[in-house]
Amino acid sequence: MNYKLNNIPERPVKPRQSGLTMVMDKGLSLRQVEDFIDIAGVHTDIVKLGWATSYVTPKLKEKLALYRSAGIPTYFGGTLFEAFAIRNQFDDYRRVLEEFGMEYAEVSDGSMDIEHDEKCEFIRKLAEQVTVISEVGSKDAAKIFAPYKWIALMKAEIEAGSWKVIAEAREGGNVGIYRGTGEVREGLVDEILTQIPEETIIWEAPQKEQQVWFIKLIGTNVNLGNIAPAEVIPLETIRLGLRGDTFDYFLNQVK
Amino acid sequence: MNYKLNNIPERPVKPRQSGLTMVMDKGLSLRQVEDFIDIAGVHTDIVKLGWATSYVTPKLKEKLALYRSAGIPTYFGGTLFEAFAIRNQFDDYRRVLEEFGMEYAEVSDGSMDIEHDEKCEFIRKLAEQVTVISEVGSKDAAKIFAPYKWIALMKAEIEAGSWKVIAEAREGGNVGIYRGTGEVREGLVDEILTQIPEETIIWEAPQKEQQVWFIKLIGTNVNLGNIAPAEVIPLETIRLGLRGDTFDYFLNQVK
Amino acid sequence: MNYKLNNIPERPVKPRQSGLTMVMDKGLSLRQVEDFIDIAGVHTDIVKLGWATSYVTPKLKEKLALYRSAGIPTYFGGTLFEAFAIRNQFDDYRRVLEEFGMEYAEVSDGSMDIEHDEKCEFIRKLAEQVTVISEVGSKDAAKIFAPYKWIALMKAEIEAGSWKVIAEAREGGNVGIYRGTGEVREGLVDEILTQIPEETIIWEAPQKEQQVWFIKLIGTNVNLGNIAPAEVIPLETIRLGLRGDTFDYFLNQVK
Numbered sequence: 039m040n041y042k043l044n045n046i047p048e049r050p051v052k053p054r055q056s057g058l059t060m061v062m063d064k065g066l067s068l069r070q071v072e073d074f075i076d077i078a079g080v081h082t083d084i085v086k087l088g089w090a091t092s093y094v095t096p097k098l099k100e101k102l103a104l105y106r107s108a109g110i111p112t113y114f115g116g117t118l119f120e121a122f123a124i125r126n127q128f129d130d131y132r133r134v135l136e137e138f139g140m141e142y143a144e145v146s147d148g149s150m151d152i153e154h155d156e157k158c159e160f161i162r163k164l165a166e167q168v169t170v171i172s173e174v175g176s177k178d179a180a181k182i183f184a185p186y187k188w189i190a191l192m193k194a195e196i197e198a199g200s201w202k203v204i205a206e207a208r209e210g211g212n213v214g215i216y217r218g219t220g221e222v223r224e225g226l227v228d229e230i231l232t233q234i235p236e237e238t239i240i241w242e243a244p245q246k247e248q249q250v251w252f253i254k255l256i257g258t259n260v261n262l263g264n265i266a267p268a269e270v271i272p273l274e275t276i277r278l279g280l281r282g283d284t285f286d287y288f289l290n291q292v293k
Numbered sequence: 294m295n296y297k298l299n300n301i302p303e304r305p306v307k308p309r310q311s312g313l314t315m316v317m318d319k320g321l322s323l324r325q326v327e328d329f330i331d332i333a334g335v336h337t338d339i340v341k342l343g344w345a346t347s348y349v350t351p352k353l354k355e356k357l358a359l360y361r362s363a364g365i366p367t368y369f370g371g372t373l374f375e376a377f378a379i380r381n382q383f384d385d386y387r388r389v390l391e392e393f394g395m396e397y398a399e400v401s402d403g404s405m406d407i408e409h410d411e412k413c414e415f416i417r418k419l420a421e422q423v424t425v426i427s428e429v430g431s432k433d434a435a436k437i438f439a440p441y442k443w444i445a446l447m448k449a450e451i452e453a454g455s456w457k458v459i460a461e462a463r464e465g466g467n468v469g470i471y472r473g474t475g476e477v478r479e480g481l482v483d484e485i486l487t488q489i490p491e492e493t494i495i496w497e498a499p500q501k502e503q504q505v506w507f508i509k510l511i512g513t514n515v516n517l518g519n520i521a522p523a524e525v526i527p528l529e530t531i532r533l534g535l536r537g538d539t540f541d542y543f544l545n546q547v548k
Numbered sequence: 549m550n551y552k553l554n555n556i557p558e559r560p561v562k563p564r565q566s567g568l569t570m571v572m573d574k575g576l577s578l579r580q581v582e583d584f585i586d587i588a589g590v591h592t593d594i595v596k597l598g599w600a601t602s603y604v605t606p607k608l609k610e611k612l613a614l615y616r617s618a619g620i621p622t623y624f625g626g627t628l629f630e631a632f633a634i635r636n637q638f639d640d641y642r643r644v645l646e647e648f649g650m651e652y653a654e655v656s657d658g659s660m661d662i663e664h665d666e667k668c669e670f671i672r673k674l675a676e677q678v679t680v681i682s683e684v685g686s687k688d689a690a691k692i693f694a695p696y697k698w699i700a701l702m703k704a705e706i707e708a709g710s711w712k713v714i715a716e717a718r719e720g721g722n723v724g725i726y727r728g729t730g731e732v733r734e735g736l737v738d739e740i741l742t743q744i745p746e747e748t749i750i751w752e753a754p755q756k757e758q759q760v761w762f763i764k765l766i767g768t769n770v771n772l773g774n775i776a777p778a779e780v781i782p783l784e785t786i787r788l789g790l791r792g793d794t795f796d797y798f799l800n801q802v803k
Contacts, residue, residue, distance in 0.1 A: 040608045041644045044635045065526030067332035069324070069579070077577035080606060090535035091526050096335060098295045121535055125299050134296045149540040177537035208537070210501075271575030271601050280600035280631055282687035282718070285659035320781030322587035324579070345790035346781050351590060353550045376790055380554050389551045404795035432792035463792070465756075 047258040056237040057259030064088035075108045078270035089117035116146025116173050124150050146173035158198035165199030175206025175214030185229035192234050207242030250283040302513040311492040312514030319343035330363040333525035344372035371401025371428050379405050401428035413453035420454030430461025430469030440484035462497030505538040557768040566747040567769030574598035585618045588780035599627035626656025626683050634660050656683035668708035675709030685716025685724030695739035702744050717752030760793040
């Protein structure tokens with residue numbers, strides 16, 4: 039840090055299991071990736087190439103190599119897995135992961151209907167090849183399900199081999215664990231936390247108010263995802279109680 | 294593309310007459326233009342330097358040269374034409390187009406009141422010098438006109454020599470063919486499409502929901518405009534059914 | 549300017565006392581700072597490193613040097629002052645300003661409660677070391693105070709040594725002089741202007757509609773702040789009557 043301020047909350051050193059910041063790259067150029075790493079790489083744990091953007095991204099291998107050389111793991115968004123799975127091209131997907139040297143993969147069912155047993159089977163198979171992150175929640179705002187269902191799905195997916203489970207929000211932060219307005223479904227989150235260890239969950243939280251809400255609930259080192267590249271520095275200050283939104287909160291803890 | 298997925302809708306090769314993606318540059322630096330071309334140039338058909346931003350843009354000639362060397366045509370936003378026209382400086386405008394080597398120009402009346410005959414006369418004159426794109430619709434949210442009027446204006450402008458007509462939305466996507474909320478005036482669009490060939494229209498659609506709506510209505514290869522530079526990769530995935538929003542839609546077509 | 553348009557409002561040359569554009573950098577990389585300077589440096593008067601982002605910014609000295617070499621002064625956001633002050637580390641703050649060669653500093657009380665006499669005492673002390681900008685208004689949307697109070701605070705701070713007073717809005721533009729919707733508290737602004745010289749105030753105005761509102765009220769050369777780096781070119785066109793929003797307004801003045 040650039041100067042000494044007393045009573046700043048501690049952040050674990052990377053690589054870490056909690057306090058993760060997962061960033062969504064939805065189409066950065068190579069030089070923009072370099073710029074991102076230069077300013078925010080030290081605060082970023084993992085980068086998702088959003089949904090199936092990798093399909094239309096020029097110089098994909100060079101992009102992946104840039105992140106790799108900065109020590110930041112990457113993975114393709116779950117929609118890409120779904121695009122292969124629904125076309126019965128799962129074996130092709132495994133080969134793609136291998137060809138691009140991916141060490142992580144996301145399994146989701148946000149855009150397609152699939153039996154949960156089958157989803158867990160995909161998790162099990164991919165977990166032999168890579169570290170699996172799986173996502174719970176639909177991208178369809180109309181498909182809402184009860185807290186006990188969220189918990190059952192998360193438990194089964196962790197058991198099947200998921201390293202972390204992601205709570206869905208999309209880039210917009212207006213589905214899954216949020217209402218259409220972006221407001222957190224607080225009861226849902228509270229109930230999930232009674233059953234699932236919080237460090238096992240990555241909460242998608244693209245909007246500032248959502249990040250603030252989770253940091254106030256769980257603490258500095260909550261895992262947050264779908265952070266826009268330009269929002270990593272702001273998020274880090276919110277975690278540290280150095281933005282108006284959490285200024286009081288941390289000071290209260292300190293006293 | 295970086296890997297093989299079955300049943301992906303086809304996109305025509307550039308230069309193309311439909312499936313156009315028109316991007317709005319409202320103030321990229323030279324290196325940002327290079328970055329944009331690097332990641333999104335292959336998916337971009339034409340770039341508009343938004344409204345009269347060209348007036349205050351440093352190194353304008355270098356910027357235009359960068360786009361030119363990437364094979365991407367550019368044009369100045371219609372407001373610049375209006376700024377010259379309302380000052381009785383139309384001849385100066387023609388000289389500016391020549392001086393900067395412009396091959397396209399936009400004629401609009403979104404900010405000024407002008408007889409439609411006179412607007413068409415400007416189109417006719419400019420069409421002798423450049424390829425003309427003309428825009429229908431006011432930037433004033435209060436100035437709403439009926440579908441038959443939109444159709445009459447578009448027809449007259451195409452007859453006067455417009456290569457394409459643009460349906461107004463502004464950078465925000467909240468006027469013209471949209472309500473203040475960004476919602477599409479569906480009846481208006483439907484009625485326009487009964488009379489004007491869809492490939493002759495560029496629909497301004499800066500918001501994701503607007504892009505999705507037009508792609509679902511018209512198809513992968515609808516012409517869309519006012520796309521932000523960072524949204525070209527996302528848009529391309531929506532066109533291809535590779536984002537949650539159109540995942541089902543294209544799959545249904547395939548079956 | 550790139551071509552000659554008649555009847556364009558005049559902008560004073562930098563360094564200027566009115567018509568200031570204050571930009572918020574909330575986490576640009578070094579190369580992004582260079583890009584910003586390349587496209588918008590000539591239109592930018594001063595840059596704020598938003599709130600306490602400087603704490604977690606890598607290569608901070610290099611960043612400050614880049615702005616300095618372009619002749620653009622910088623300062624740390626007021627929240628950083630508050631973070632030091634509330635920890636009883638004010639002397640450390642003065643040393644930080646010295647160590648980083650800062651020529652400006654902001655004093656605010658947007659996140660903490662402090663007696664106004666004490667705030668003015670901080671202004672007085674810092675004014676011996678740097679040029680002080682002080683901010684009036686809370687970051688807490690619930691803390692609203694009456695116009696006469698705004699005026700009294702501003703007067704006292706100017707008397708204590710503030711070069712300019714800033715009217716609070718945050719990055720979002722939804723507190724202080726604005727309602728939660730972003731709408732201007734018009735009566736408040738009108739009343740402030742009866743007592744405080746407008747060139748002494750910098751109005752935070754991150755949203756386009758807010759910029760337009762102030763330019764229509766006060767004129768081309770109103771001081772505006774919290775402008776996002778990518779919005780400097782658009783703002784300059786609004787000041788000059790070259791965007792739809794002010795197209796009529798300036799034309800009316802000219803006639």
